[in-house]
Amino acid sequence: MPEIIACFMGYILSLGLHVQSNNHSSRMKIVNPVPDEVIRYNQLGYLIHSPKVAIWASYVKPVPDSFSLCRADDGQCVWKSACSRDFGVYGPFSHTARLDFTDFHIPGTYVLKAGNATTAAFSIGDEVYRGIADFCLQYLRAQQCGLNPVLRDSCHTHDGYTLYGPMPDYTHVDVVGGWHDASDYLRYVTTSATTTYYLLAAYRNFPEVFTDSCQANGLPGKNGIADVLDEARWGLNWLLKMHPRPDWMFHQVADDRDHAGFRLPNQDSVSYGFGLERPVYFCTGAPQGLSRYQNHSTGVASVAGKMAACFALGAILWKDKDSVFANLLRQKAFSAYHFGEEKPGYCQTAPNLAPYYYTEQDWQDDMELGAALLWQMSRQPKFLRDALRDADADPLKPWMGADTALHYQWYPFFNAAHAELIVHLKQDKLRKKLLGYYRKGIEAVWQKAKQNAFYRGIPFIWCSNNLTAAFAMQCWLYRHLSGDHTYQPLEQACIDWLLGCNPWGSSFIIGLPGSGICPHDPHAAFSHLAHIPIHGGLVDGPVYGSIFHGLIGVHLSKPDSFAAFQSDLAVYHDDWVDYATNEPTLDGTATALYLFAAMEAEGRGINK
The missing domain is CATH 1.50.10.10 (Glycosyltransferase)
Known part of the structure; x- marks a missing residue:
């Protein structure tokens, strides 16, 4: 497991790799130019009757007045609404806002547009979690x-x-x-x-x-x-x-x-x-x-x-x-x-x-x-x-x-x-x-989450994705057992986070979605040595910048494709050397499996 720092140090040295000091500034060097504005969203898509929210973010530009949902095939706008208030700084971004299209219920394939940012195509439908x-x-x-x-x-x-x-x-x-x-x-x-x-x-x-x-x-x-x-x-x-x-x-x-x-x-x-x-x-x-x-x-x-x-x-x-x-x-x-x-x-x-x-x-x-x-x-x-x-x-x-x-x-x-x-x-x-025990825990997270556009209230400790999947499951169980939908937006924000609605715009499930942004270079012998994909694994996920910068023997094996989105708040790297954020785990994957089974059942209209 990733907790074995000292042992991994020996491993790094045995490979002949050099230990490098880490840059503690909030911005790392950008490898490729990136647009000033981005929209982060659930790359799998959204259930017809679930909360549907994406996040607009910018380094400099103020929040636009409105956003549009458009059909992916012909570009026709089918929904227009106001952006949320500016939630301000989050991670590398200076301005962030929520794009809420929960009340749109027509199945199909769409893109979102806000300011100068446009998403790739995603689905709205009750089959998005199938399989x-x-x-x-x-x-x-x-x-x-x-x-x-x-x-x-x-x-x-x-x-x-x-x-x-x-x-x-x-x-x-x-x-x-x-x-x-x-x-x-x-x-x-x-x-x-x-x-x-x-x-x-x-x-x-x-x-x-x-x-x-x-x-x-x-x-x-x-x-x-x-x-x-x-x-x-x-x-x-x-x-x-x-x-x-x-x-x-x-x-x-x-x-x-x-x-x-x-x-x-x-x-x-x-x-x-x-x-x-x-x-x-x-x-x-x-x-x-x-x-x-x-x-x-x-x-x-x-x-x-x-x-x-x-x-x-x-x-x-x-x-x-x-x-x-x-x-x-x-x-x-x-x-x-x-x-x-x-x-x-x-x-x-x-x-x-x-x-x-x-x-x-x-x-x-x-x-x-x-x-x-x-x-x-x-x-x-x-x-x-x-x-x-x-x-x-x-x-x-x-x-x-x-x-x-x-x-x-x-x-x-x-x-x-x-x-x-x-x-x-x-x-x-x-x-x-x-x-009430479930609700008290959920409310404690909500008090932190409601302060940022991503509704992020999970601490960025090692295996933060495991905590995220588990917390989403607690929210799901609470909602279905109590009939109280108060925290469903928070529940959905955690699910969306795992599937791309995060500062890096990446899913954290290896190989999912196949045509989207997801981990391809995990910390795993199968993929690194034998080039055998280990699809389906949930990687550890982002950690506080302070945790990452304090690790022994960590550097990157290649230019960081997410360099523009790193910050002192949290870092994530799709790089096999990063054992802190990109290692898949057994129990984390099983937690995500349980959660995704629940979401597929919900899409099928099964409520147990």
Whole structure:
């Protein structure tokens, strides 16, 4: 993951690349001349009845009085309206305004014009999100460990040997499978279980949007099962290996010794001192770290709760599909939850060579999710009581409304457990209380977002796009569960941001849209070394200029095509060397998949 700065420094030097100092001025040198005025918009397009807003921005010129929506084929103007007030400075721009055409409802292909700026063609229609969730599955298949269907070869088949467990250290345990976490080859239950939950929940809530084009292992060929379920089962099978018996639970495979430079996973020869076997970290509930640095773990419940939730939801979904598998998952759901009950607290990932790791510091949300789904699976009142208790203990994510947070400090980035309870609770008072938790977090972001034209209230910390997708999903769930549309413009602004309505005018999904502006040079071995596209991955996204300028070993491998749009506020580079803003991640992509499935379902008129 991108938190391993010191290790990456060694990687940069091993490539013979020079470390360069960074320019701290708000404007970087412009590589190509750019117009003074631009319009940023959702490149996929807009649902017929959703908010439809683009952003006009300029370095010098004042906000024009009006804007026009014109048909793309003949240029005929079909809508004209006043621009918003001037929201002023944002990033590199001196003047910004909102172009709101929400009340236009005729499907078609259009361009926007304001001042001297004109967009490329985009669509208005209820099909604009069709197939996007399935598109994101391409990246998850590329992340598969064990059999990798993209390479059509296997990797890391010797994993691994145990550490910190009740068994003797260096005991072999089979944990082959799962997904690589990002552009490295570590595997974490923390992010893998979150990914698995989002896949399962997306299929449960929006099954109509998913198709079948791959086999269970990710290779091409239909098998009669939606691909998203195949991928979720890939995750579940690995989680089962990480919880092989009721009193055993592992949370991590490999460590930051992995960060030895780009190589394809099937050519990974990094040694941890035992041939090709890699360490498998046991959940102890205490700090871990083999070298100078250790994490600050206080328990195991954050990992155990996530596991229990996945197993319980899997048991529900496979009950009528594969009863043997469902029964196994049911048993594991109970044992994983009880494992978490025995050692409450959070289990952070283990560092080694550098003091960087996932600093997750909450756990009641994970146990709430596990309990909520165990209640749905078993209808045992204990689990409902537990879930409601933990909901009150962890009502909202503290990053919402804040300017910064530690890396993965409040994770997962939104509390899906509240929604799992709201859907099934009959007591209106309890439903309103949980919806109030969602609303409070949304309102905290809104108080910051309403001050700028982009409605941007998400902090520019590492993985800002992950936070954006998660927050948009919280807004979506709140709107559909409460019937309150107050924050829909903010929700849509987050979705639009991910798809091009941002200062850089770029989508942050690799390869999407194919004819638009999107990441083509991500921080990934597949694309950089083998020129294999990893379409569908959500990249980390913009970070504060202060974060980027403080990184070790960062420079660009080529002229910056977005140079005119960088600022001290935030930077983003479509450059493989930039591991801070352009690295795709497993859990971020799964979050976006969940969000896009919801948006496609909305376009289809499915409201669940």
